[in-house]
Amino acid sequence: MRIWTLHLFTLAVLAVLLATLPPYHATNLARILVLAVFAIGYNLAFGYTGLLSLGHALFFAAGVYGAALPITYLGLPQLPALVAGLLAGGLVAGVTGLLALRTAGVSFMIVTLMFAQAGYLTLLYFGPVTGGDEGLVLPDAAALLPGLSADVARATIAYALFSAALLSSLALVQSRLGRTLVAIRENEDRSRMLGYNTFAVKLTALVLSGLFSGAAGAAYALLFGYAGASFATIQYSILPMLWVLMGGAGTVLGPLVGTAAMFYLVDIAGSYTTATLLFVGVALVLLILFAPKGILGTIRERWLTWLP
Template identity: 55%
Template sequence: MSMDRSVLFNIGLLLALLLVVLALPEYHQGNFARIMVLACFACAYNISFGYTGLLSLGHAMFFSAGLYGVGLTVQLLEFPSEIGFLFGIVCGLVLAVAVGLLALRTTGVSFMIVTLMFSQAFFLTVLLFGEFTRGDEGFVISQDKRTFLGIDLSSDDTRLIVSWVLISLCVLGCQVVVRSRLGKVLVAIRENEERTQMLGFNVFRAKLSALAISGAMAALAGGAYSLLFGYVGATFASVQYSIFPLLWVLLGGTGTLIGPLIGTALMFYLIDISSEFTTAYMLVAGIVLVLLTLYVPEGIVGTIRRRLAPWIQ
């Protein structure tokens, strides 16, 4: 990867982010620890949706594959968390490939519904095995098991640093993907799938790769979430958590590297702040979504890119 303006921009932005979050009051540090991990999930979604044009409503299953892959192995089977974490990512990867092999035979709204159905089946499976998963209630990963390479993940400081490292890895990882040959094929598919096919590219394999990377990254976010915050539950596998990354990405800017992070943070604070003066914060969120689609359709970063900085990736 050549060190051009866009790469330097992202690295600079991530370093600035670190400085800002370190300077924030404690409460907002806690929030940003959550936001940065969830933004990894948004980055994952951005690879399949933003860069490849695959509108999935099933990403909750990849996130929860990581969540449960880590949670069940670490809490029930008492795996070391390092092994459990890797296992969680592999769960997401394998599930994404399996789902992709089937679902990628469809496109458009059919793809959306098929991924939604697989994700629903996953959610119900979590409930079916309630003996181990404790179903909707979920379970706690005990504090003594939440260490990683000797670091205590339940402490506020390490949590903040770890989540920053994760989002940095995801943003820069996405940049590597986007700049690779694969990334260029993906964007070509998004812009015109038929033409890409006619030019001799293996469209199916490219889309499958995108979904696999996306699924593994979503599982990384889910696994990290379970270890950092100590809770595993079926809510994270519900439809809502497939819609969230879509909203975060659209809000921040589809097909931009930093957009998912911005979108996640905005949505988080939109709810956090409005819930202080009204119980109707979902109403506020709804209105903001409608206004955004009407007036800022490319998302925050997308609009900045069009108006000010066309070199942003």
């Protein structure tokens, strides 16, 4: 009960913040919530299943273009396009997993990286359709919820998406499947010996991760009105890994904490210097030295052992 109370209280606080913050800060919070959904997806694969992937940019970009292309060329309404982006992320993750999961460890990381790079080059090659690095401009976010301003529509959709992602991930990690994912992460050989089909379970985890990532990519494109090949670059594979590591891998709220901490670290550092990555690097070094399990991971280890 206290686990669900904590997460519902977090959602209540976020709702109050979105309703009371000035438009600029509310838009930043909406951006954080969408990116936190991406981090939640990465956390399912890495934090709970132990799949260190450098290919999640491909799933994010699949969501971006899964929503953007039908809107641009088929005139699909925005909400159905959001669902199309979600499904595109899951489909690409499934195809990638069928091949990449035949490897493990560093080999898995390299194979997923190559898939993501292949996806990026494909988007550039078909630049006349995808827009390449210039990208595609999408309708204003106000079209998502007619009758509301773009800022209100953006905040509402971002909050609804994050709430659904957070609660579903919490239910997942407390389920039998979630416990199986952790068992495979801790000792895959023993899990296989106990009769689990570890390949099928890992593929399921990767597809679920792709669904979350695709939903985040589609929402990001629709809420902020842009889809470009840059979303498939290596940067968008490294960022969710950093957010999860900073917040705490294998914790449900860790992706939100890590995404918000990294976002505001870069934002505050950018007001003083252009060398924002220097601040990020220092923060990560301090994190490794004093809180190697991330912010919430360390809190769980030392004080709140019941955190999921």
